[in-house]
Amino acid sequence: MAEPGGLEGRFNSGGNAPEQPAPWQDYQTVFTNAKAGMEGVDKEHVQRVVYEMSKDSAHFKNEQRKAVALEAKMARMRERSAALTPAELAAAARSVDARIASLEARRDLSRTWLHADMDCFYAAVHELERPELKSLPMAVGGIGMISTANYVARKFGVRSAMPGFIAKRLCPQLVFVPLDFPRYTAAAERVRAVFAQFDPAFESGGLDEAYLDITDYCREAGCSGEEAAAELRRRVREATGLTCSAGVAANRMLAKARARAEGICSDINKPDGQYVLPHSRAAVISFMDTLPARKIPCIGRVTESLLRGVLDVSTCGQLLGPQRARLPLLFSDTSAAFFLEAALGIAPTRHPPKVDTSVEPGRKGMSCERTFRAMRDAAAQEEMARQLVDSLAADMASEGLEGRNITLKLKLSTFEVRTRAATLPRHARCAADMLPAVLRLLRAEMPVELRLMGVRMAALRKHPDAELVH
DNA sequence: GGGTTCTGGACAG
DNA sequence: TTCCACTGTCCAGAACCC
Ligand SMILES: Cc1cn([C@H]2C[C@H](O)[C@@H](COP(=O)(O)OP(=O)(O)OP(=O)(O)O)O2)c(=O)[nH]c1=O
Ligand SMILES: [Mg+2]
Numbered sequence: 001m002a003e004p005g006g007l008e009g010r011f012n013s014g015g016n017a018p019e020q021p022a023p024w025q026d027y028q029t030v031f032t033n034a035k036a037g038m039e040g041v042d043k044e045h046v047q048r049v050v051y052e053m054s055k056d057s058a059h060f061k062n063e064q065r066k067a068v069a070l071e072a073k074m075a076r077m078r079e080r081s082a083a084l085t086p087a088e089l090a091a092a093a094r095s096v097d098a099r100i101a102s103l104e105a106r107r108d109l110s111r112t113w114l115h116a117d118m119d120c121f122y123a124a125v126h127e128l129e130r131p132e133l134k135s136l137p138m139a140v141g142g143i144g145m146i147s148t149a150n151y152v153a154r155k156f157g158v159r160s161a162m163p164g165f166i167a168k169r170l171c172p173q174l175v176f177v178p179l180d181f182p183r184y185t186a187a188a189e190r191v192r193a194v195f196a197q198f199d200p201a202f203e204s205g206g207l208d209e210a211y212l213d214i215t216d217y218c219r220e221a222g223c224s225g226e227e228a229a230a231e232l233r234r235r236v237r238e239a240t241g242l243t244c245s246a247g248v249a250a251n252r253m254l255a256k257a258r259a260r261a262e263g264i265c266s267d268i269n270k271p272d273g274q275y276v277l278p279h280s281r282a283a284v285i286s287f288m289d290t291l292p293a294r295k296i297p298c299i300g301r302v303t304e305s306l307l308r309g310v311l312d313v314s315t316c317g318q319l320l321g322p323q324r325a326r327l328p329l330l331f332s333d334t335s336a337a338f339f340l341e342a343a344l345g346i347a348p349t350r351h352p353p354k355v356d357t358s359v360e361p362g363r364k365g366m367s368c369e370r371t372f373r374a375m376r377d378a379a380a381q382e383e384m385a386r387q388l389v390d391s392l393a394a395d396m397a398s399e400g401l402e403g404r405n406i407t408l409k410l411k412l413s414t415f416e417v418r419t420r421a422a423t424l425p426r427h428a429r430c431a432a433d434m435l436p437a438v439l440r441l442l443r444a445e446m447p448v449e450l451r452l453m454g455v456r457m458a459a460l461r462k463h464p465d466a467e468l469v470h
Numbered sequence: 471g472g473g474t475t476c477t478g479g480a481c482a483g
Numbered sequence: 484t485t486c487c488a489c490t491g492t493c494c495a496g497a498a499c500c501c
């Protein structure tokens with residue numbers, strides 16, 4: 001998204017706290033971002049435990065390597081920013097302002113969007129069948145990795161994407177429940193049946209969330225977005241026993257950001273909530289003004305720190321401030337355009353056209369990867385490749401797909417990731433047609449000590465004699 | 471100049 | 484089969500093609 005760039009030293013040259021932070025305070029992992037369920041958590045304690053359990057690991061070394069690379073990129077962008085001339089900045093400001101004006105002229109506040117997100121989804125599904133788990137700290141996943149945790153566990157600082165052994169240290173009584181995708185899929189189906197009542201064309205993002213254009217529903221039911229959200233949550237609870245949170249606003253991005261601002265993903269834990277952003281330009285502008293840029297979907301940890309480190313920007317309002325002229329000069333055209341639209345609170349208000357999945361693959365790629373105990377043995381690695389290719393081929397067959405571009409993914413014991421791709425002479429459908437290329441790619445990397453191997457097929461198409469599934 | 475392929479990486483859930 | 488996952492999308496930059 002972002003790219004090397006230049007700088008503007010005066011904005012952040014001397015702004016650091018005088019006291020040196022303890023090393024664990026400096027360890028910015030994904031867990032340092034507060035999330036739903038984190039109220040009343042001793043964040044310092046959590047951060048210290050995470051740091052102590054990480055600091056001597058290969059994983060930690062790799063994180064440091066990435067941090068150094070990010071720092072270097074930031075330094076290049078600062079330099080470039082500092083080198084910008086007043087003439088360049090003035091010209092850029094004119095074009096940015098023209099773009100803002102034209103975006104503003106086409107702002108569409110006529111639609112009503114709802115973003116729905118299930119609360120603690122995987123954990124809630126398990127609690128449905130085993131109610132006794134509700135009062136126990138529980139995490140879904142294993143000792144290696146946690147997918148999500150219930151509210152009791154979150155109070156201990158346990159959260160998504162946290163390795164289980166660290167979570168166990170934070171909360172020794174933690175109960176682990178293994179992943180059970182068939183259950184989540186079944187629950188998602190029931191939830192989606194409810195979503196369809198409000199918008200038959202709803203778009204799901206993963207198993208547990210969806211974007212709904214409820215404009216038509218509201219008109220037909222003669223209700224407000226707020227009332228529709230309450231009704232949707234009521235029907236979801238009635239049909240599934242699960243709770244969800246909803247954001248309502250004039251477009252999809254705002255609907256999600258509105259909920260993220262104080263519900264999901266916020267410091268305050270508010271499950272089963274709904275959040276409405278009024279359809280007025282003033283409301284949108286004032287909401288965006290103080291909204292942390294990080295709350296915008298697509299602005300992650302890295303982009304957030306680039307914006308802060310290079311431009312001293314942390315809110316959407318600041319994105320539109322004096323620094324706006326630097327955006328197109330420091331970031332790619334697409335990134336800069338995206339930042340502007342996002343900061344203005346502008347996003348698509350219509351569903352994209354549907355693709356016919358009986359003709360189109362319905363996806364761009366399909367992959368399969370596995371983590372295992374460090375492995376050096378070449379024969380064992382080749383056997384692993386065979387297994388992965390077998391299961392990939394089986395997955396592709398289940399959707400009647402064949403592909404022409406195969407990628408081998410390796411994660412070394414050092415956590416360094418390598419991908420090696422090959423374009424096949426013709427589309428491959430069965431494992432036997434994929435394996436030779438995969439083995440060739442693998443052998444070219446040997447000797448290596450691996451902790452993960454994966455295979456991915458792209459350039460997909462539906463093969464001619466594919467049966468239409470149900 | 472354009473296109474394509476390959477690689478690494480950000481992001482999301 | 485584990486002491487930091489797995490699946491999928493998109494993008495930028497480099498290398499290579501014409
Ligand atoms: C964030 C995340 C989620 N998941 C899975 C587990 C989650 O239950 C499911 C939905 O993700 P989320 O909606 O991000 O989380 P959640 O539903 O568990 O909790 P919240 O109440 O805050 O919405 O996706 C992962 O497997 N890995 C991840 O890193
Ligand atoms: Mg959720």
